[in-house]
Amino acid sequence: MAITKNRSMMITATNKVEIAIVREQDVVPLRNRVKDYGVKAGMSILNQTKLITATSELVRNLLKYGGGGKVLVEEVNNGRDKGVRATFIDNGPGIADIDLAMKDGYSTGKSLGLGLPGTKRLVNEFDIKTEMGVGTTVTIIKWKNG
Amino acid sequence: MGDFLLVTIQVDLYDQLAENLESDLINTINKHNSKGVLIDISAVSIIDSFMGRILGNIAVMAKILDAQTVVVGMQPAVAITLVELGLSLNGVISALNVEKGMDLLRAKMYNGDNEEQIDDDNSDQ
Numbered sequence A: 001m002a003i004t005k006n007r008s009m010m011i012t013a014t015n016k017v018e019i020a021i022v023r024e025q026d027v028v029p030l031r032n033r034v035k036d037y038g039v040k041a042g043m044s045i046l047n048q049t050k051l052i053t054a055t056s057e058l059v060r061n062l063l064k065y066g067g068g069g070k071v072l073v074e075e076v077n078n079g080r081d082k083g084v085r086a087t088f089i090d091n092g093p094g095i096a097d098i099d100l101a102m103k104d105g106y107s108t109g110k111s112l113g114l115g116l117p118g119t120k121r122l123v124n125e126f127d128i129k130t131e132m133g134v135g136t137t138v139t140i141i142k143w144k145n146g
Numbered sequence B: 001m002g003d004f005l006l007v008t009i010q011v012d013l014y015d016q017l018a019e020n021l022e023s024d025l026i027n028t029i030n031k032h033n034s035k036g037v038l039i040d041i042s043a044v045s046i047i048d049s050f051m052g053r054i055l056g057n058i059a060v061m062a063k064i065l066d067a068q069t070v071v072v073g074m075q076p077a078v079a080i081t082l083v084e085l086g087l088s089l090n091g092v093i094s095a096l097n098v099e100k101g102m103d104l105l106r107a108k109m110y111n112g113d114n115e116e117q118i119d120d121d122n123s124d125q
Ligand SMILES: Nc1ncnc2c1ncn2[C@@H]1O[C@H](COP(=O)(O)OP(=O)(O)OP(=O)(O)O)[C@@H](O)[C@H]1O
Pocket: A057, A061, A062, A065, A066, A090, A092, A093, A094, A095, A101, A102, A106, A107, A108, A109, A110, A111, A112, A113, A114, A115, A116, A117, A136, B049, B050
């Protein structure tokens, strides 16, 4: 099952890095890496902050529910704007009901249930794919002027 | 009478550090019978739901120990992002800077616990 927000027509991606995430100490270096990409794309402080906050939420989910995994970070360009794409991949249990998981306040972890819906609001493109027993992949793009 | 505590967060905290801060702070409030806590977050460049929850917890626990928490210096980009994320720092009062935060705490002490009476600097973040 999958949910997608605003898929763009044609995107070129460059400078891909792959970062393994196995423990919480990996989170701050990842955030710094993503920030570097945002700066390089020429993003405002506000858009950098939104991108890094979204990254922080998703990597937290990847660790807490997905049991760790990896994150791909890339520079992207759609011909009109530059941006950053981050892809969060885990081989965890998957999400039984994505529509429910995307709702504000829904949490199986006794938390606030803000991570997924909040992240979707903070970025310009949001895509989540999940399969029970196989894992979850969340892809976000923040455009420089988005 | 208890004093005020000023805590400055200098780096972006990862989870364990944030949790340590929470318990250290509660212990310190208890030990010194502090009546007010100022948390300066002007050097913090992101607050996600986890960090937001820690700040909220500190405010709630401090309240139980009869201390008021004021968060000062939140960067505008952080404040805007928090709203969009959907996180409301319930019970956490904010002020522009340390000085204004102090004024707020002092005013609170004179006015007792009535939060409605103190509204300066409180609405702009
Ligand atoms: N990578 C994942 N693998 C499996 N389940 C996930 C994953 N990410 C999210 N979920 C499920 O979706 C729910 C909602 O996630 P979301 O991030 O919105 O809230 P939360 O993590 O529970 O709380 P918060 O992010 O506010 O601390 C989670 O409680 C969990 O059940």
